[in-house]
Amino acid sequence: MKDIVVIGAGKIGSTIARMLAHSGDYRVCVADRSAEQLQQVEKHDAVSTAVVDIADRKALVALLSGKFAVLSAAPFHLTVAIAEAAAEAEIHYLDLTEDVESTRQVKAIAAEARTAFIPQCGLAPGxxxxxxxxxxxxxxxxxxxxxxxxxxxxxxxxxxxxxxxxxxxxxxxxxxxxxxxxxxxxxxxxxxxxxxxxxxxxxxxxxxxxxxxxxxxxxxxxxxxxxxxxxxxxxxxxxxxxxxxxxxxxxxxxxxxxxxxxxxxxxxxxxxxxxxxxxxxxxxxxxxxxxxxxxxxxxxxxxxxxxxxxIQITTAGSICAVLDMLAEGKIPTKGFVRQEDIALDTFLANRFGHYYAQxxxxxxxxx
Missing domain, CATH: 3.30.360.10 (Dihydrodipicolinate Reductase; domain 2)
Incomplete structure (x- = not known):
């Protein structure tokens, strides 16, 4: 099983955690600064929670260290901070942001990274x-x-x-x-x-x-x-x-x-x-x-x-499919990865991507 951190315990973050946990192949830690929000996350043997403020760089890097990947379902203005922490922890990074400037900064971070940085993994962009x-x-x-x-x-x-x-x-x-x-x-x-x-x-x-x-x-x-x-x-x-x-x-x-x-x-x-x-x-x-x-x-x-x-099914299903393909080595595992680098047939054949055609x-x- 691969260990994943999902940042953001809102509707999409909770759905991502549920999909991954029920697959049987991932252990998921859902992180959010709101303890109240984390209490709403569905209880599951493969799901844990952590109260973390993204502004606390040291605590965030400590949480990410040793994990396979971090998936950001946080607001777009937190994107860059999470990406920088992922680079420092040397783990894969995926997000759902639609913000153009944030993605440009993620691309710059990816240029020096040893792992994959895959922004905009939702529905649109994605x-x-x-x-x-x-x-x-x-x-x-x-x-x-x-x-x-x-x-x-x-x-x-x-x-x-x-x-x-x-x-x-x-x-x-x-x-x-x-x-x-x-x-x-x-x-x-x-x-x-x-x-x-x-x-x-x-x-x-x-x-x-x-x-x-x-x-x-x-x-x-x-x-x-x-x-x-x-x-x-x-x-x-x-x-x-x-x-x-x-x-x-x-x-x-x-x-x-x-x-x-x-x-x-x-x-x-x-x-x-x-x-x-x-x-x-x-x-x-x-x-x-x-x-x-x-x-x-x-x-x-x-x-x-x-x-x-x-929207929960398509957005969460998309980022879960990209993570799955990353774990299986079906997409690049280092550097900046664009959504258009992913083959449609491969995406739809994935167990999570299949929600788009089910x-x-x-x-x-x-x-």
Whole structure:
């Protein structure tokens, strides 16, 4: 059995610990600064807990030393501190951050590391890049790569058509920070929540708009190889207009703690959600312009004996799959590892990656 530390005892961190412990191949220590939060972690023979403040570098390194890997499910602003401690302890590092600047710093840390540093191992960034890169390999030359992902309530019941399904800090960050994109072959930054579009899938109409971080390192990987590359978050129609009013007209983009407090006290959480994944790639193959699409929906369900939301299943399942592949030597075990370095077939064949294909068939339509 391999010893793992999971930083963060929230919804995703607890789900990661449960998945790994129930696999029978991992012993997991869940660390958090909140003893109260740690009390909510499911009791299991393969799960222990530790109260640790990430700011206490010495205590964190001591906790990590001798372990196989640390998985960060902590807020994005703690990413770099955890990565630095992992490098000092000489263990593997994986995280779920969507923050672009944090990932750049993790890459710099990885340059001198003796172990693997694999950021952005969630749904988006994460799995979405694995899918997009896999589709891109089917073309002689690329024209466009369009990536769309959203975690939505199955039964929306408020004006925002939204429920809290994951980190409030993460949602606010991706709605505010600049977004990377490739436009007419050039890597640029575009504003969040702009370039709204509508599309339909399975008879349901959605809107999508720019958000930060979802592309991971794919812009850098495909720079010079594609004309258009962008990532947008999927919501139900009407969400963007209201949220832009909160951020811009009411100035809450400059008062994030106030916005966080409003959202967490006004929007209920739900486990009855659906994760929508929609990736479309077009390009030339044998002289013809061709398009391929990956479309998938993942719903909430029972995992490791407990009902989990779709976003918990996809996010935790993804990082657990990457850890599993790392433990099996199926991905690089040293240096900076990009999500697009992981083969889609290998990911989906993994016991944790299989959650993406377990209930709902993935369709690839070529036209």
């Amino acid at each position: 799995f979405i890049s694995i899918v997009a890169n896999d589709l891109s390999r089917h073309f002689d030359t690329l024209e466009s790569v369009r990536m769309r992902v959203g975690a939505l309530p199955q039964y929306p019941s408020n004006a925002l058509n939204y429920n809290l399904t994951w980190s409030t800090d993460g949602v606010i960050n991706e709605y505010i920070e600049p977004c990377e994109a490739i436009v007419e072959g050039s890597l640029i930054e575009v504003p969040a929540m702009e370039e709204r579009e509508e599309f339909s899938l399975d008879g349901v109409t959605y809107e999508a708009f720019n958000t930060s971080g979802g592309l991971g390192t794919l812009c850098e990987t495909l720079k010079g190889k594609v004309r258009t590359l962008n990532y947008k978050t999927i919501r139900y129609p009407g969400h963007a207009a209201i949220f832009k009013a909160l951020l811009n007209d009411l100035g809450l983009r400059h008062r994030r703690e106030v916005l966080k407090d409003i959202l967490e006290n006004a929007l209920p959480t739900t486990t009855q959600d659906v994760v929508v994944i929609f990736v479309t790639v077009s390009g030339f193959r044998e002289g013809r312009l061709v398009q391929e699409t990956y479309a998938n929906k993942v719903y909430s369900g029972v995992v490791a004996g407990r009902m989990q939301s779709g 209930k709902h068939e993935t369709e690839r339509a070529a036209s």
